[in-house]
Amino acid sequence: MSAAVTISIDAMGGDAAPDMVVEGVRMAHERLPHVRYLMFGDASRIEPLLARFPEIRGVCTIHHTEESVSMEAKPSQVLRQGRKSSMWLAVEAVQKGEAAGIVSAGNTGALMAVSKFVLRMLPGIDRPAIAGMFPTVKGETLMLDLGANVDCNSNNLVEFAVMGEVYARAVLGLEKPSIGLLNVGSEDMKGNDAVKAAAAALRDSHLPISFYGFVEGNDICGGTVDVVVTDGFTGNIALKTAEGTVKLYSTFLKEGFQSSLLAKFGYLFARHAINKVKVRTDPRRYNGAMFLGLNGIAVKSHGGTDAFGFANAVGVAVELVTHGYNDRIRKEFDRLKPAEVSPSQLAAGTR
Amino acid sequence: MSAAVTISIDAMGGDAAPDMVVEGVRMAHERLPHVRYLMFGDASRIEPLLARFPEIRGVCTIHHTEESVSMEAKPSQVLRQGRKSSMWLAVEAVQKGEAAGIVSAGNTGALMAVSKFVLRMLPGIDRPAIAGMFPTVKGETLMLDLGANVDCNSNNLVEFAVMGEVYARAVLGLEKPSIGLLNVGSEDMKGNDAVKAAAAALRDSHLPISFYGFVEGNDICGGTVDVVVTDGFTGNIALKTAEGTVKLYSTFLKEGFQSSLLAKFGYLFARHAINKVKVRTDPRRYNGAMFLGLNGIAVKSHGGTDAFGFANAVGVAVELVTHGYNDRIRKEFDRLKPAEVSPSQLAAGTR
Incomplete structure (x- = not known):
């Protein structure tokens, strides 16, 4: 029990x-x-x-x-x-x-x-991030920040990477989760200063993190990595763009099935398969955005959700509590800074 | 002829x-x-x-x-x-x-x-933008910048708004296209400094533009406005996130139809409706990203497209030429700056 x-x-x-x-x-x-x-x-x-x-x-x-x-x-x-x-x-x-x-x-x-x-914040963390799960072709991906910080520097992004990595290990139970940094291309020269510096820090650091490198927008739902790290401006827009695209696709599908008598007939047989897709992309299943980095567990449910969605948000909070997420984060950050150096400084090599 | x-x-x-x-x-x-x-x-x-x-x-x-x-x-x-x-x-x-x-x-x-x-650039324009069309529940939306500029200030965003507005009128034939600025929320206080300043400039300016205000990620496919303006970092990630989500949805659909004998049978009747959706979300249909703001028409086709996609990119270039897009832009910018003021300065009220 x-x-x-x-x-x-x-x-x-x-x-x-x-x-x-x-x-x-x-x-x-x-x-x-x-x-x-x-x-x-x-x-x-x-x-x-x-x-x-x-x-x-x-x-x-x-x-x-x-x-x-x-x-x-x-x-x-x-x-x-x-x-x-x-x-x-x-x-x-x-x-x-x-x-x-x-x-x-x-x-x-x-x-x-x-x-x-x-x-307040957990010791050693500058900014909280909003994290949430995305469905992918391979399973699920954690993405953060989904909107807490519209402006992020490279240190913030490195901290988000650590927080996401610990979540993937502690709560999702992954042994060596891969971390990707969201960018406009996979080459080193691509992107703004913040992502370039964060990538350099994550690559060179002694953080025990499996850093995959840059990922692009299509890699989110592609399940290329276990954790996608980005600033809150981009993350929020990517999240809502994905939601809008799911809505577009299902609207087109509905219109397709209403376009002819044969199509309407086909829907009767296809209904079961289509409902399966609806269940898998149902935003209520992914309801419950986590505020990571705070000295306490806080979960935000979508304001427009229903009871099923709210119950899932409660489940997310219980998971964070049960797996002792904040204790794990505290230990990781303690381990990473034996001499009072923040992990982002450590990662940036400015120790 | x-x-x-x-x-x-x-x-x-x-x-x-x-x-x-x-x-x-x-x-x-x-x-x-x-x-x-x-x-x-x-x-x-x-x-x-x-x-x-x-x-x-x-x-x-x-x-x-x-x-x-x-x-x-x-x-x-x-x-x-x-x-x-x-x-x-x-x-x-x-x-x-x-x-x-x-x-x-x-x-x-x-x-x-x-x-x-x-x-070279068209006179009065600082930066080129990559623009492309998105399918929406209402029709189509133009979005820019899709990746030319990873860092944009408010003046750049105002210029993109003007370039997009002229495209919507000259090429799409819309009489008074609505322009939205992509952000993480619709309230004035939301967003980074660049979008806040650009919104203020577009609202206060004497530019003959129908500025809707802020739009969010879900508004892109929602067809809330005719033109969505954003920086190249966010725009590129939103574009690829939408592409990845379409792929996810169609993968789920395929798996749904393979999950049982009844579902496979249903597919035979549903095929026609599903193909309609595939056609409507086919990225090849939207192939042909326009480089706006240059003193000459240039169109970029997706590198991995096929002949059908490339033909569409050629069509995009021909449309820009036929509708005299660059002449229209030149005239708009001339009209907007009788005293050698760039439209972004004009918009920002620094004249």
């Missing part, structure tokens, strides 16, 4: 909160019966929902909050005025050790700002 | 050159009988190919060259040593007025470097 894990939940975050959130917790409970939940939000709205799902009443503790963070709120505004919000208090539960991780489907920028402020 | 147009061809560029190139010209000839070709390359290899296609013998003139540019050559090396190559001489034919445009499936970096050096 798994040891009990407590996850704090921002019950008011997300387009369809709190209904979607509570139902998501119910779905997560089916798969993860050992997990307990601290639910932060409006008790008058959460109570009736829990009454509908008596099976999770025993694993949920409600912490009433009057306030919540809107999807439009600016991060700076939330930092100043949001200390009584469901999001803030849910994050604070992790900082206080009452919960092992927090999941929110709320405002991404606000969640990142509050998490950084309340949880 | 259309007026005669002459296009110069780098017959030695591309993975399967010159065979693929000559056959591509034959396919282009079927659709564009008024076009004549100057074919630069190894005559001993081109002659036998033309002998196989007597129908294009009369519209092709071979210019023998001993040298060609390899796919691995560095642009700087080609600039120093490539003056007798098929690529260089094909570009030079445009500069000399012997051809109205050049098409090559060769080394992208070298073609850009040679084109910039030989053709």
